[in-house]
Amino acid sequence: MFGLVDCNNFYVSCERSFNPSLEGRPVVVLSNNDGCVIARSNEAKSVEIKMGTPYFQLKDTIKEHDVRVFSSNYTLYGDLSARVMATLGRFVDQVEIYSIDEAFLDFEGFAHLYPDLHQLALTLQSTVRQWTRIPVSIGMAPTKTLCKVANYFAKRQAENRGILLLDSPERISEILQEFPVSELWGVGSRYAALLRRNAIRTAAQFSNAPDDWINRTMTVNGLRLAYELRGVPCKMLETEFAPKKAICTSPSFGRLIPDLKTMSEALVTHLSRAAEKLRRQGSAAGTMTVFVHTNRFKRSANGQPARQYYNSRTIQLPHPTASTAELTGYALAALQSVYQFGYAYQKVGVILSGLVPIDHHQTHYFTKGPDERLAVLSATMDRLNHRFGRDKVRLASAGYDVTWHHRQQWMSPAYTTKWTDLLQVK
DNA sequence: TCTGGGGTCCTAGGACCC
DNA sequence: TCTGGGGTCCTAGGACCC
Numbered sequence: 006m007f008g009l010v011d012c013n014n015f016y017v018s019c020e021r022s023f024n025p026s027l028e029g030r031p032v033v034v035l036s037n038n039d040g041c042v043i044a045r046s047n048e049a050k051s052v053e054i055k056m057g058t059p060y061f062q063l064k065d066t067i068k069e070h071d072v073r074v075f076s077s078n079y080t081l082y083g084d085l086s087a088r089v090m091a092t093l094g095r096f097v098d099q100v101e102i103y104s105i106d107e108a109f110l111d112f113e114g115f116a117h118l119y120p121d122l123h124q125l126a127l128t129l130q131s132t133v134r135q136w137t138r139i140p141v142s143i144g145m146a147p148t149k150t151l152c153k154v155a156n157y158f159a160k161r162q163a164e165n166r167g168i169l170l171l172d173s174p175e176r177i178s179e180i181l182q183e184f185p186v187s188e189l190w191g192v193g194s195r196y197a198a199l200l201r202r203n204a205i206r207t208a209a210q211f212s213n214a215p216d217d218w219i220n221r222t223m224t225v226n227g228l229r230l231a232y233e234l235r236g237v238p239c240k241m242l243e244t245e246f247a248p249k250k251a252i253c254t255s256p257s258f259g260r261l262i263p264d265l266k267t268m269s270e271a272l273v274t275h276l277s278r279a280a281e282k283l284r285r286q287g288s289a290a291g292t293m294t295v296f297v298h299t300n301r302f303k304r305s306a307n308g309q310p311a312r313q314y315y316n317s318r319t320i321q322l323p324h325p326t327a328s329t330a331e332l333t334g335y336a337l338a339a340l341q342s343v344y345q346f347g348y349a350y351q352k353v354g355v356i357l358s359g360l361v362p363i364d365h366h367q368t369h370y371f372t373k374g375p376d377e378r379l380a381v382l383s384a385t386m387d388r389l390n391h392r393f394g395r396d397k398v399r400l401a402s403a404g405y406d407v408t409w410h411h412r413q414q415w416m417s418p419a420y421t422t423k424w425t426d427l428l429q430v431k
Numbered sequence: 432t433c434t435g436g437g438g439t440c441c442t443a444g445g446a447c448c449c
Numbered sequence: 450t451c452t453g454g455g456g457t458c459c460t461a462g463g464a465c466c467c
Binding site for chain 1: 450451452453454455456457458459460
Binding site: 103104105106107190191192193195196223224226 | 445446447448449
């Protein structure tokens with residue numbers, strides 16, 4: 006048996022964790038740049054605020070229902086997530102951190118410790134609640150996909166109180182008949198449309214479809230999904246650390262930017278972030294892509310879509326490197342080759358790929374190997390910045406007067422990670 | 432009439448996830 | 450005025466090898 010622990014309305018719950026006055030009222034959290042709604046309290050859902058709605062379209066609703074709005078505070082959410090995960094780790098040793106707000110558990114070998122899984126779920130739920138103030142829902146079933154299904158009903162049917170155990174074939178087949186195929190894990194909008202065209206509407210119908218048809222139309226992923234619904238586990242717990250295969254940093258500007266100088270400074274800043282992530286996981290990049298684009302929603306004065314521009318440049322580096330200084334030279338050259346005068350840009354982004362372990366030295370006959378001094382420089386900058394704060398030491402080419410930063414108008418304090426933001430108890 | 436067989440590696444595109 | 454960011458996996462097709 007597996008379990009899936011999912012935090013309810015996670016980002017909203019994080020905001021509520023340190024601000025109880027938000028309980029019982031509509032609350033939403035916005036995406037980066039205060040763009041779209043990405044988390045909603047139940048009260049916000051019940052006044053018809055949809056996932057992904059742009060903030061500016063919601064101003065009336067927000068006023069009418071006195072909705073509390075927050076910019077996303079990933080420092081806070083990341084820290085509370087780590088606390089939730091650590092709490093789960095107290096009870097079972099096989100925990101897969103699947104996303105910031107979800108974890109899979111494997112109960113294999115724990116039957117003697119926890120003969121009553123429902124009781125265990127109750128304990129997990131109340132302990133997480135007490136230690137972090139985060140409400141969670143728990144689904145338990147013979148496969149991870151069925152856990153997702155169980156969790157869906159745990160959350161939505163009040164009588165379950167956030168916990169649903171699917172441990173008999175009868176119960177499973179009964180519940181799959183009520184489960185919309187479009188809600189399945191691995192079925193997105195494209196596959197949902199395809200399945201609808203083939204008169205498959207429930208998870209039960211999908212699971213009964215012929216294997217070769219599923220394989221043909223939805224590749225082996227679809228077939229695994231069907232097996233999992235039939236109770237045959239195809240997805241095991243993944244608890245090992247797996248280094249990322251690509252690292253991307255591409256925040257939007259807070260306003261549209263026309264000039265190459267500002268774009269360059271932003272790119273160096275984004276690249277510094279990306280290279281820090283690269284070094285943190287012990288990798289070096291062999292390939293770098295720089296891209297720019299304008300705002301695709303923008304309209305010109307006559308209401309027609311404005312002229313758009315997108316371009317990217319991918320560079321094979323002479324040798325894999327994790328040095329910010331070294332990567333910067335290539336990045337700026339790439340930007341110059343894609344930048345076109347005459348557009349107002351929304352974004353410049355960088356993708357590092359072709360990642361290899363950092364100690365990997367590929368000897369090349371005609372080019373110099375990586376410069377050891379650059380590696381030492383990056384490591385030293387990382388240590389200083391870790392101790393004294395982000396960007397205390399940085400490249401001058403990142404600029405001094407930052408005018409492009411994204412908007413975050415409603416940011417809550419970093420309650421758990423910044424001394425000056427600690428709550429004061431009077 | 433008839434044009435080999437068996438591989439590897441890389442990339443782009445399409446699907447998905449949170 | 451204002452519309453997020455960061456990832457993964459699979460497949461087909463092309464280029465190449467012997």
